[in-house]
Amino acid sequence: MCMNNFISRPAMEVAYVCEWEKRPKSNHCPSIPLVSAWSCRNLIAFSTDLKNEDDEKDLCHMIHIIDTEHPWDVYSINSGHTEVISCLEWDQAGSKLLSADGDGQIKCWAMTEHLVNSWESTQSSSVEGDPIVALSWLHNGVKLALHIEKSGSSNFGEKFSRVKFSPSLTLFGGKPMEGWLAVTVSGLVTVSLLKPNGTLLSASESLCRLRGRVALADIAFTGGGNIVVATTDGSSCSPVQFYKVCVSVVNEKCRIDTELLPSLFMRCTTDPVRRDKYPAVTHLKFLTRENSEQVLLCASSPTGSIVECWSLRKEGLPVNNIFQHRSPVLGEKQPMILKWRILSATNDLDRVSAVALPKLPISISNTDLKVASETKFCPGLGLALAFHDGNIHILHRLSLHTMGVHYSSSSGSSQRVGEEPSIKRQRTGGPIMHFKALQFSWTSLALVGVDNHGKLHMIRVSPSMGQILEMNTLLRHLLFLLEYCMVTGYDWWDVLLHVQPGMVHNLVERLHEEYMRQNQALQQVLSTRIVAVKASLCKLSSATAPRACDFHAKLLLIAISSTLKSLLRPHVLNTPDKSPGDRLAEICAKNTDTDIDKVMINLKTEEFVLDGPPLQSLQQLIQWVGDFVLYLLANLPNQGSIVRPGFGFLRDGAALGMLREMMVMIRIWGLLKPGCLPIYTATSDNQDSMSLLFRLLTKLWLCSRDESHPQEPDESLIDECCLLPSQLLVPTMDWLPINDGIITKMQSKHSLRLQFGKPYTLPGLNSSTQCHDSSVGCPYRSPGSQRIDNLRCLHMGVCPTEDIKACTRCGCVTMLRSPNKTNAMKQWEQRWIKNCLCGARHRSPSAIYNGAAGEEKVSLHQPGLPNACSVARRQFPRIAPS
DSSP states (O other), X not given: OEETTEEOOOSEEEEEEEEOOOOSSOOEEOOSSOOEEEOTTSEEEEEEEEEOSSOTTOEEEEEEEEETTEEEEEEEEEOOOSSOEEEEEEOTTSSEEEEEETTSEEEEEEESTTBTTOEEXXXXXXXXXXXXXXXXXXXOSXXXXXXXXXXXXXXXXXXXXXXXOOOSSBOTTSOBOEXXXXXXXXXXXXXXXXXXXXXXXXXXXESSSSOOOOSEEEEEEOTTSOXXXXXXXXXXXXXXXXXXXXXXXXXXXXEEEEEEEEEEOOHHHHSTTTTTTOOEEEEEEEEETTEEEEEEEEEEOSSEEEXXXXXXXXXXXXXXXXXXTSOOOTTOOOOEEEEEEEEEEOOOEEOEEEEEOOOOOBOOSHHHHHXXXXXXOOTTTEEEEEETTSOEEEEETTTOOEEEEEOOTTTOSOBOTTOOOSSOOOOOSSOOOOEEEEEEOTTSSEEEEEETTSOEEEEEEOTTTTOOEEHHHHHHHHHHHHHHHHXXXXXXXXXXXXXXXXXXXXXXXXXXXXXXXXXXXXXXXXXXXXXXXXXXXHTTOGGGHHHHHHHHHHHHHHHHXXXXXXXXXXXXXXXXXXXXXHHHHHHHHHOOOSOHHHHHHTSOGGGGOOOHHHHHHTHHHHHHHHHHHHHHHHTGGGOSSXXXXXXXXXXXXXXXXXXXXXXXXXXXXXXXXXXXXXXXXXXXXXXXXXXXXXXXXXXXXXHHXXXXXXXXXXXXXXXXXXXXXXXXXXXXXXXXXXXXXXXXXXXXXXXXXXXXXXXXXXXXXXXTSOOEETTTTEEOOOTTSOEEETTXXXXXXXXXXXXXXXXXXXXXXXXXXXXXXXXXXXXXXXTTSSOOTTSOOEEOOTTTTSOOTTOOBOOSOOSSOOOOHHHHTSOOOOOOOO
């Protein structure tokens, strides 16, 4: 429903479902228990068992890892575990994965060559024959708090504050030590520490003197660097025990100290009506890993469940009556004790099959909860319960009242609270689908569930939990979470799930406004991250697709500029504070001369002296800069009512100034090594192409130098730019990557049906035909076109023979291994070993160039540039600087 600028969507709705290939006899079966984990980089790991077609008793315990943008590109690992996998845990950076099984084996998995779809086991530890029931990485001491009440503040430091939190274990100098901690079924706690030299330091200790069976356990951390472990033997009549665990290293040996903390008995066991109704504890979870004072318990029977939320509080110790009348000593305080108190409990529920807890670090004080209810900002407030009838309920994490309900496909579509399912459940002979594993994303805007058939369901979770919102309020919520991802460095794919095409322009503009309000230091830290966020937003709408081209070009421009400037060295050691690159920027900003040689006179050319090989090896990057300047100027007359790629640069004074600085730098290097200069195809032999382009670029820069009061280019500049295609051959800036992800195809409310191992294709689009979107001037890639290495700016031919990798978000394609041997180019390539230009990870695409339908690529080249002055004098529209 959308009426009068109000918007309402269901609390939860399925975005896509990914299933295994249908065979006469399926050999994929879910593990018991089935486990899953969702990383801050939006990678999802889950387990299944793989049957041997000849012997069904022979099972391989598999771990599957997918990226949410390419769910069909699953990387399946034969884990080598001898028993069912019981735990999966991502590290805080989202780049390493722990797995543990029912035989006490723990394995650490890391990316091979930093690819999200290639993994290998790097470390392992074991407690022979002792099944692992709980597993966690040690805390690294980094904790950020989200303040909902400050969401309207213009300062990121007020919205997101760093919380004082000590790492579980530190090395010399306070650096957090990496490692993991596990709890076994016999009550043993085992710790494995990764030493800087790569070796593993392990130790084990009993949680208490009298070891007993531990059916369920969970791990949390305290601000003082301690670890708290909660355990239960599985019976709801038994106490839930809590232990404080301290880890230290003494004389190169790991030491573990444990201490018993106050325990609790579930309320349902003291209730005469429910005393024997729910005999087994099936779920035990701390509400957050960084809060050991709140715990969630679920007790179940074969037909139903009940959930209780408990909190640890300080209470005054009661004093015997004979001491009540004693006069208190000055300064004496009443003795305090820690005691567990129940916060809330549910009524009788259907049997719970899985629990998911939010990862968003919102404050849960009474003030914050009141603000959240007033602003209708719900992410992080609810926990998810999956039931054996296939439904999912989101309950308030403290009060446990229902916030939203998602009905399974057999009982109807997603509904808001209070609504009845529109379609009654159909009774079928087969087993009812239900979720065996459930996980929230890191912004709590998405849920992933793996059902009892091994299918993966991606579910959108509304930021307002289905309440009717004004459009401005919804935009403010999404903006708040995008800013959170920018500050933390987390991937924002799950936020994009809720962005409709009509929201893109407003979100980009508001994001830019908020960014410009930050201090200069923070702006510099976030300078590339905000450009990457803008680019991913603009891809969601065809109206803003050309701006996505501009933002990708800006990312490459910033990277090339910083790399070229880093090659400059001061001529003498006792130089002032400013580097040669800073002095270059300062002189170019002050000197407004249109003659490139006159600008060069003011520079110390000895600081630009480099050897020949580095300059020659960087020629393809220098060529990209030269081609891009020519493209922008040649397209200046073509930017009319239709927004085309490159339009955003024509009002971006900072980017034009950066291009101007690099042209001066390249001009000086050309005097030392002419072979490094960009190559232009000119109609006249005696034409100085760089001087011509610099003069026109300077005139354009002068128009937009003052971003608060930009000026229109004069007619003489537009006329000269009109003549450029007749003086120089305008290059094809065909560098924007293929957009083969799923996010741009999920704008409709209908869920997508996907299959593991089979790339999703756009229905009705034939890859053998080349189509053209004239409204934005963005042609799709034809199957026989040249392939570009987007990071090295090299042509790889129509059918590349080299191994390649592609970015999981922007799609940038580059060769997996370097063909270069010079140090200067290796320095450039080293920047992109782990991450792409946009900050996302790479994957090794198995069939990225197989001509599948849906391969599209936006081109910056516009054929048939106008060469008539009458066309050139069309209105030049104003836009705000991006």
